Amino acid sequence: MSKSKNSLSKRDEIIEVASKLFYEQGYHCTGVQQIIQEAGAAKGTFYSHFKSKEELGIAWLKARHATWNHWLLQFINPKKTPKSKIVGIFDFLGQWMQDANFRGCAFLNTMCETPDCENALRLEISNHKRELFELFRALTAEHHATKTKIEQEQIATTLFILFEGTLIQLQNFQDLSFLQVAKKQVTALL
Structure with a gap:
């Protein structure tokens, strides 16, 4: 807001x-x-x-990162368990995409427009995505505390890929059935 x-x-x-x-x-x-x-x-x-426009773009991505993370954490923090927070991330995804009229992720949209991987905008995008991946890692480690680090990493990576892939398909098809399929896989992993 x-x-x-x-x-x-x-x-x-x-x-x-x-x-x-x-x-x-x-x-x-x-x-x-x-x-x-x-x-x-x-x-x-x-x-x-x-x-420059690029300097404004970086400021925008930094501001968007803070705003988006605030929305996400506000949505999942009331949940009591790591499992419910992970599932909550996917619930947030569905709500966010509907609220944004399926416009998608500002970071991924900008990445598609910026082919140079060394561009400063791409570095901001990577930082944003890395932080989301770290959230999945932390929640997975907490939820699956008895699993090995390798198993935890595999699950967290799969969850992150499910999130990112679902995000793209929601934007592309504007169909929440992709989210339902993803949530079934999330539940199976947890």
């Missing part, structure tokens, strides 16, 4: 406008001029905060 425009700094307002446009239109389809215009900023103001 966004803050009121009056409580945002101009920098934050630019990021908020860019976030909406990048997510709805795509990173490369959104120009700096459109962001400046919709944010009601002067060109000089924009460039005093961001030296």
